[in-house]
Amino acid sequence: MAGQRRILVIGATGTAGRQVVAQSLKAGAEVRAAARDPGTAGLPDGAEVVRVDLADPDGLRAPLDGVEAVFLLWPFATAEGMPAILDAVAARARRVVYLSSAAVRDHERRIERMIERSGLEWTFLRPHAFAANALRWAGRIRAEAVVREPYGAAAMPPLHERDLAAVAVRALTGDGHDGATYELTGPETLTQAEQATVIGEVIGRPVRWEEISPQAARRRMLDRGWPPEAVDGVLRAQAEMVTEPAAATPTVEEVTGAPARTFRAWVTDHADRFRAP
Structure with a gap:
């Protein structure tokens, strides 16, 4: 059962x-x-x-x-x-x-x-992209209410980790999922700059997007110890999503029967991570 x-x-x-x-x-x-x-x-x-x-x-x-x-x-x-x-x-x-x-x-x-x-x-x-990827901005948002990143126009449908888990649990505990490949997204496509705006709205402190060059971002990630291939893969994917935004899929709702959670819902769940002490 x-x-x-x-x-x-x-x-x-x-x-x-x-x-x-x-x-x-x-x-x-x-x-x-x-x-x-x-x-x-x-x-x-x-x-x-x-x-x-x-x-x-x-x-x-x-x-x-x-x-x-x-x-x-x-x-x-x-x-x-x-x-x-x-x-x-x-x-x-x-x-x-x-x-x-x-x-x-x-x-x-x-x-x-x-x-x-x-x-x-x-x-x-x-x-696709996890909403939790926004946590990499949390320190700067707490300190300055700003996000300094490249590709603010990169658009994606951020996925709440709760929705991924809900699909996983259906496949682990129920039948009818053998041989299935589930492409999972959130319900709405947002640019990275729009995500920063939503964070500001939820925490009650406007968050500004400050565009930097991909080269500057690459140097910063390498300085933090990221492998070069991972850095290049992230920046390449973001560049592609500027011209070819990733589309939302209905898979979460099809599998679980409940609509996928919005990015705003995810931020609300994690708002304390973005608020200044």
Whole structure:
């Protein structure tokens, strides 16, 4: 019966994973939440927090005992190591819900193909930009009520992590999702500058967008330790969304029966992160 499965959430301490844990518990599932350090995971009561290191596939045997479905977030920018993880999952579970991305990067495509050949029931989640990406502006907004970034005209439909989790939980606990690929977005397309304006409206303090060059943004991200390929990928995607805005999809509502949450709703949920002390 839907909601009465034992689930292992790999990536449980991330923005999306925490929501998958919480909503799976609410749906009545038994939840094991994988964390490298269970003592500091801070996950909801009711979840069984277990130690998992994805570099050690043998360590998955006990956490997978009795598990029927696995939520899989792969935190690496390569598919290396995934075959052994999938072998461990396929030996014990029967279903996997994999968090891919709308960009379907090379390693994500490879992982999807591995999963398709694994013999597991599978569902792929391909989210577009997360509303939570706006948190990278939070420090500057708290300090100066300004966002200094390139490509203010880049337009996208930001996705609330609660909506991604709601779709994931349907696929983990219910039937009818085997072989499905869900492209997930929020309900409205907004430019980055418009997102900054919404944040200001919610916190009651106007937030100004200050355009900087892509070159300046690239230097700043590299100085923060971002890998060059990741920096270039982000800036390239933003440039493309200036001329080709990403369109909203109806998938969240089609799968869950509830409309996707707006960016304003997401900001309201996280408003304290943007308000000055």
